[in-house]
Amino acid sequence: MSEQFISIRGIDIHVAIRGEDHLPTVVLLHGFTGSTATWNEVSKRLTGVARTVAIDLTGHGKTTAPVETERYAMDQQVKDLEALFDHLGLRSFVLIGYSMGGRIALAYSILYPGRVSSLILESASPGLKTENERVERRQADQRLAEKLETDGLPAFVDFWENIPLFHTQKRLSVEVRQTIRQERLGQRATGLANSLRGIGTGSQPSYWSGLGTVHMPVMLLTGEYDAKFINISREMGEYFPTVRHETIPDAGHAIHVEKPDVFATMISEHLLQTKNGGGAV
Numbered sequence: 001m002s003e004q005f006i007s008i009r010g011i012d013i014h015v016a017i018r019g020e021d022h023l024p025t026v027v028l029l030h031g032f033t034g035s036t037a038t039w040n041e042v043s044k045r046l047t048g049v050a051r052t053v054a055i056d057l058t059g060h061g062k063t064t065a066p067v068e069t070e071r072y073a074m075d076q077q078v079k080d081l082e083a084l085f086d087h088l089g090l091r092s093f094v095l096i097g098y099s100m101g102g103r104i105a106l107a108y109s110i111l112y113p114g115r116v117s118s119l120i121l122e123s124a125s126p127g128l129k130t131e132n133e134r135v136e137r138r139q140a141d142q143r144l145a146e147k148l149e150t151d152g153l154p155a156f157v158d159f160w161e162n163i164p165l166f167h168t169q170k171r172l173s174v175e176v177r178q179t180i181r182q183e184r185l186g187q188r189a190t191g192l193a194n195s196l197r198g199i200g201t202g203s204q205p206s207y208w209s210g211l212g213t214v215h216m217p218v219m220l221l222t223g224e225y226d227a228k229f230i231n232i233s234r235e236m237g238e239y240f241p242t243v244r245h246e247t248i249p250d251a252g253h254a255i256h257v258e259k260p261d262v263f264a265t266m267i268s269e270h271l272l273q274t275k276n277g278g279g280a281v
Contacts, residue, residue, distance in 0.1 A: 001043070003036075004021070005062070007037035008083045011071075015084070018043045019051030024271050025093035027085075028054040029101030031123075032195060033083035033160060033184045035061030038098075041190060042256050044265035046104065050271060053082075053090070057101065058199075059191025067190060072198025074205060078108045085115055096120040097247025098256060100195070104128065110210040117202045117215040118274050120267070123229045123253045126207035126236060145193040156192070168225050168252030180257065211239035217274050218243045221266065223258070 004151055016036040028039045036054035043052040058072050058080065070076070072074065077181040085093075095116045097105025102124020106234035109116045111243070128134045148156040161169070161181060169177065197203065218240045220233040237243045248255050248262055256263040 002083060005070075006084060006087055008080050008087065009076075010056065011064035011066060011080070013058075013064075013080065014056040014083055015088070016043075016054045017051065018054075019047065021051060023049065023051045025090060026050045026052050026267065026271075027090070027093050027095050028059060029052070029054055029095070029097040029105050031099030031101050032174070033060075033187055034098070034194060035158075035183055035186070036103070037061070037179075037183050038257065040252075041260035041268070042264050045260060046267060049268050050094075053088070055084070056197075057104065059195045060187060065188045065191030066194070069194045069197045073192050073203065074104065074107050077104050077199060078111050081108050082112050089113060091160065092117045094118050094120065094267075094274075096122065096267070097124055098122040099124060099253065100199065103201070103207075105252060106203070106207055106214075109214055109216065110207055113214070113216065116216055117163070118219070118270065119214065120219045120221065120270065121233075121236075122221045122255055122263075123223065123226055125201065125229070125232045126211060126219075127204050128201055129206055129208055134202040134206070137200060138197075141196040141200035141202055145196040148189055148193050148196070152189065153185065153189050153192075156189075157181065160184065162252065165226075166255050168223070168258060170256065172258065176257070208239070211236060212241065217239055218272055219266075220245040221255055221263075222247050223255050224249050225252045 001016055004015045005012045030038045035056050039054045046052055058077055059065040092115060095105045102121040106126055109119045222233050223231045230247055233245050235246045248259055251258045
């Protein structure tokens with residue numbers, strides 16, 4: 001695996017690339033409190049099948065954590081990705097996004113569809129439909145950001161890993177749970193707090209009306225125990241022109257963490273079904 005820091009629009013973006021150039025390219029966007037490391041097990045399992053390009057999103061992992069909240073906004077994030085893909089020479093690829101990364105992947109696919117050969121959204125949404133919902137969520141995220149800044153990162157990680165969304169991760173081995181915890185503890189309070197304010201579900205635009213414009217093949221992945229996102233994906237499926245929704249048995253929100261073998265198999269099969277999945281240059 002090779003790691004790079006690429007200067008894009010005033011920030012340094014950390015990228016981890018695994019696999020040979022002639023293989024189909026798969027771009028991976030992590031969720032909140034995640035990093036390129038969250039994809040390690042999946043990337044290993046895709047060896048010989050795909051070249052994976054994992055990206056630390058703004059404020060996460062080793063990528064710059066700006067102090068300006070507006071630098072985390074959706075329009076800024078997708079502009080960064082477009083500039084990054086141009087720098088890397090990625091002309092066609094499968095784009096995979098998990099949770100927060102899924103929202104960003106969807107926005108990118110709507111606003112910059114030219115490079116995305118197919119889109120895979122894991123436990124993701126197009127945002128909130130009404131302004132009232134968005135206001136309530138922004139207020140909740142602001143309170144959470146203040147809690148993080150006041151209590152500190154370790155206390156926030158204690159809180160975050162115990163929210164109901166991640167309950168199924170309690171079944172993972174001690175070693176895997178510790179790896180996830182260390183990834184979260186490796187973040188910076190500034191980056192996480194500003195991500196909550198700048199790219200939270202309440203801050204981003206609603207993309208429900210744009211789903212019908214996504215003409216590349218779409219696959220939606222949800223875990224059996226993640227009822228909220230199963231319902232969201234079912235509704236999203238009514239709008240995408242070409243879509244497949246798969247619910248993974250015995251999994252929760254983070255399928256790629258809980259079931260990396262199954263997740264990697266789904267990606268491999270998707271690459272075969274969509275022919276080439278977008279080759280590298």
